[in-house]
Amino acid sequence: MPLQIVVVSGKGGTGKTTLSSSLVYLFGAQKFPIVGIDADVEAPDLILALGGGKLINVEEIYESSIATIDYMRCTKCMECINACQFRAIRNLKGYPDIIYELCEGCGTCAIVCPEKVISFKRIMTGRIEVYQTRYGYIVTGRLELGRRNSGLLVDIVRNKARTILGNPDNQVLIIDAAPGIGCPVISSIVGTDYAIIVSEPTESSLNSARRVFELIKHFNIPTGLVINKYDINESFVKIIENWVGNNGIDLLGKIPFDRAVPESYASMIPLLEFARNSSAGQAVLRIYEVLLEKLKALGKLSKGGM
Amino acid sequence: MRRHVVIGVSGGKGGSGKSTVAVNLAISLTRYANRVLLVDSDVESPVDHILLGLERMKIGDIEAFRPRIIEEKCIKCSRCVDNCPEHALVGLPGQLPVLMGELCSGCKVCFYVCPMKVIIEDRVSIGSLYEMVHENLKVIQGELNPGFRQYVNVTVDTIDVAMKLRDEFDYIVIDTAPGTGASIYAALSPADLVLAVTEPTPLGANDLSMLLGLMRKMEKKTYIVLNKADMPGGKKDLIYDVAERYNTSVIFEIPYSEQIMQVYFRGHMVKTGDDGVRKIFDDLARKVLDFL
Amino acid sequence: MGLSEVLWMVRIAVPLDNNNGLDSIVSFRLGRAPFFAIVDLEGGEIRNLNIYANPNAGGMRGVGIATAQWLASMGVQIVLASKVGPNAMQALQALGIQIMNVAPGIPLRQALSSYSF
Numbered sequence: 088m089p090l091q092i093v094v095v096s097g098k099g100g101t102g103k104t105t106l107s108s109s110l111v112y113l114f115g116a117q118k119f120p121i122v123g124i125d126a127d128v129e130a131p132d133l134i135l136a137l138g139g140g141k142l143i144n145v146e147e148i149y150e151s152s153i154a155t156i157d158y159m160r161c162t163k164c165m166e167c168i169n170a171c172q173f174r175a176i177r178n179l180k181g182y183p184d185i186i187y188e189l190c191e192g193c194g195t196c197a198i199v200c201p202e203k204v205i206s207f208k209r210i211m212t213g214r215i216e217v218y219q220t221r222y223g224y225i226v227t228g229r230l231e232l233g234r235r236n237s238g239l240l241v242d243i244v245r246n247k248a249r250t251i252l253g254n255p256d257n258q259v260l261i262i263d264a265a266p267g268i269g270c271p272v273i274s275s276i277v278g279t280d281y282a283i284i285v286s287e288p289t290e291s292s293l294n295s296a297r298r299v300f301e302l303i304k305h306f307n308i309p310t311g312l313v314i315n316k317y318d319i320n321e322s323f324v325k326i327i328e329n330w331v332g333n334n335g336i337d338l339l340g341k342i343p344f345d346r347a348v349p350e351s352y353a354s355m356i357p358l359l360e361f362a363r364n365s366s367a368g369q370a371v372l373r374i375y376e377v378l379l380e381k382l383k384a385l386g387k388l389s390k391g392g393m
Numbered sequence: 394m395r396r397h398v399v400i401g402v403s404g405g406k407g408g409s410g411k412s413t414v415a416v417n418l419a420i421s422l423t424r425y426a427n428r429v430l431l432v433d434s435d436v437e438s439p440v441d442h443i444l445l446g447l448e449r450m451k452i453g454d455i456e457a458f459r460p461r462i463i464e465e466k467c468i469k470c471s472r473c474v475d476n477c478p479e480h481a482l483v484g485l486p487g488q489l490p491v492l493m494g495e496l497c498s499g500c501k502v503c504f505y506v507c508p509m510k511v512i513i514e515d516r517v518s519i520g521s522l523y524e525m526v527h528e529n530l531k532v533i534q535g536e537l538n539p540g541f542r543q544y545v546n547v548t549v550d551t552i553d554v555a556m557k558l559r560d561e562f563d564y565i566v567i568d569t570a571p572g573t574g575a576s577i578y579a580a581l582s583p584a585d586l587v588l589a590v591t592e593p594t595p596l597g598a599n600d601l602s603m604l605l606g607l608m609r610k611m612e613k614k615t616y617i618v619l620n621k622a623d624m625p626g627g628k629k630d631l632i633y634d635v636a637e638r639y640n641t642s643v644i645f646e647i648p649y650s651e652q653i654m655q656v657y658f659r660g661h662m663v664k665t666g667d668d669g670v671r672k673i674f675d676d677l678a679r680k681v682l683d684f685l
Numbered sequence: 686m687g688l689s690e691v692l693w694m695v696r697i698a699v700p701l702d703n704n705n706g707l708d709s710i711v712s713f714r715l716g717r718a719p720f721f722a723i724v725d726l727e728g729g730e731i732r733n734l735n736i737y738a739n740p741n742a743g744g745m746r747g748v749g750i751a752t753a754q755w756l757a758s759m760g761v762q763i764v765l766a767s768k769v770g771p772n773a774m775q776a777l778q779a780l781g782i783q784i785m786n787v788a789p790g791i792p793l794r795q796a797l798s799s800y801s802f
Contacts, residue, residue: 088789098438099406099571100406100409100571129571129572129573129574130406130571130572130573130603132406132596132599132600135596139595150743150744170501170505172458172501172546173500173545173546173549174549186578188574188578188579189549189575189578189579191498192478193478193498193500193502194476194478194500194502195501195502195505198502198506199505212745230574232573232574232603232606232607232610233574233575233578233607233610234575235545235574235575236574237745238717238746238748239743239744239745239746239748242717266571267437269544270542270746273771274717277713277714277768277770278713278767289443290443291438291440291443294438295438298539302771305770305771306768306770346624346625349592349594349624349625349626349627350624350625351626352595353593353594353595353624353626353627353628474754478746478747479746479747480747480748480750480751480776483750483753483754483776483779483780484779484780485754485757491779493750493772493775493779495772496746496747496750
């Protein structure tokens with residue numbers, strides 16, 4: 088069974104991808120067979136954090152459907168507009184017009200249409216991209232613009248990732264999860280061996296962390312937490328540490344605010360290659376070491392690597 | 394009746410500074426107008442009240458349909474179960490269906506498909522509406538209630554409520570959620586102009602092109618605001634390249650400022666009144682007004 | 686067949702990652718597991734074993750519930766699973782299906798033999 092580590096944040100922009108890309112780098116450097124999974128399908132950026140790579144495979148997923156109206160037979164009664172609970176049908180020059188971005192394909196309009204002129208067509212949900220990079224394979228899910236997110240793309244991405252290396256016993260999969268607490272996050276978390284929450288020292292970030300932890304607790308997954316940019320608001324750090332201590336979460340470490348991080352992103356070189364000796368780089372290294380200890384203590388780290 | 398010009402502020406990615414820009418732009422606009430409305434439509438994690446350091450007041454609930462089955466009349470045919478697109482109704486033929494509330498999207502398929510018409514409409518609160526006022530700035534904010542998933546519906550309704558007030562305001566600034574999905578579409582639909590906030594990194598350029606792609610589909614005039622413009626290691630050309638590809642321009646650069654970041658992290662933006670920060674956004678406001 | 690033998694017959698479902706008879710591997714997923722073994726056990730003996738492709742696996746939403754619903758329609762009484770998502774768990778409870786814990790990654794025959802009903 089592969090070792091699966093998921094990195095979550097509950098809220099975007101906390102530095103989740105900084106950590107997940109660093110973990111891909113570090114496990115790979117220790118010669119673990121590693122695959123990075125970008126489950127943040129609305130805004131996938133794991134591949135960019137690692138400096139890009141060669142796109143070797145694309146799979147299009149067509150699982151969404153939206154309503155379509157046969158205007159030849161439509162009598163313009165507008166019953167569909169009244170019935171739609173998502174405001175996805177608007178009156179365009181006297182005709183009902185389906186708004187692609189809002190239609191959920193639920194079928195209510197088709198049921199209420201007295202003339203039965205509404206049917207459904209398949210549209211693209213998103214794409215699964217496989218990249219080859221210097222540091223390992225990255226499998227990215229990419230949701231089509233305007234589509235509603237769901238756990239499906241995440242599930243497909245995770246499946247694909249598991250098979251890419253031929254399923255060696257000691258393989259490590261790092262999952263960069265979607266922000267929030269919805270279905271895509273659930274699909275990112277299920278079946279993982281360890282979850283890492285990345286939080287900033289702000290009230291909103293901690294609130295989001297609390298919400299995502301409720302989800303992780305449901306699955307009984309051992310959890311660790313990393314505080315990013317901790318020195319921006321040191322007084323809040325205590326509050327986070329208390330919460331972590333009271334909830335059986337491992338405090339894996341704290342990363343200071345460091346210009347090396349945005350600089351490494353801008354150069355498209357992983358932080359630990361670009362600025363290993365920076366304060367952020369050193370903090371991430373320490374976090375990795377603490378993580379390895381926790382994994383060994385849980386019996387989850389097999390003999391692989393150096 | 395006032396001009397009610399609507400300016401959308403979006404950014405593709407969390408952490409790009411979109412909310413900081415939206416809030417500060419709204420504050421600066423109050424100098425050039427009598428009344429400004431800020432709409433916080435980032436319903437999954439709204440922060441504008443924290444950034445402004447204002448107490449928010451609940452003004453209403455956003456509701457959705459929930460089915461309620463009249464048990465005595467239900468013939469247990471399970472047509473509602475079979476047709477529910479979310480699989481929110483559970484039960485075999487011969488059993489009374491059970492509703493899994495968190496999965497119900499409120500689509501009403503069950504309501505219409507029940508042959509005996511024994512499903513009646515219940516309303517459930519899926520979101521909350523808040524209001525804050527500070528001098529001539531009013532803020533309307535929508536928040537998705539915990540446990541519910543219909544963030545698009547809550548966004549649509551928040552925008553709706555706010556737009557009903559449009560005649561009272563000179564300028565309306567809409568702060569959107571990150572992403573390029575359905576809720577962004579809903580939030581930016583009423584916009585006369587959109588500001589795409591980004592940063593000079595490959596990630597920023599990537600997210601910017603996704604947002605510009607959506608804006609092109611929506612036929613929305615969009616200008617780019619480059620945040621953290623002089624950040625160390627930043628690559629501005631990436632952003633200017635994207636701007637050219639999409640036939641638009643960077644209208645403003647916000648410097649990389651630890652001051653701005655401190656203000657963001659500690660909140661209380663309105664009360665700080667930091668002159669350096671204020672001047673930057675006053676300039677942005679003037680620039681935006683030029684383009685209108 | 687005596688009354689005691691009838692009482693001990695139970696229908697069990699096990700989510701699988703592949704279809705390789707009793708050597709199939711138990712999946713860590715439930716709703717999206719690609720296959721399911723549906724087994725009738727009588728006093729610990731396998732009376733009936735069928736492995737089905739999960740018709741709900743590729744769905745967009747409510748997959749955990751759709752799968753629970755499908756298992757109920759197949760007469761399943763007990764599900765052996767490692768991790769059950771919040772939706773699937775609620776649905777299984779509503780449908781009266783019991784959940785029992787099993788380790789993922791082990792062969793089906795081992796999962797079944799560790800339970801005597």
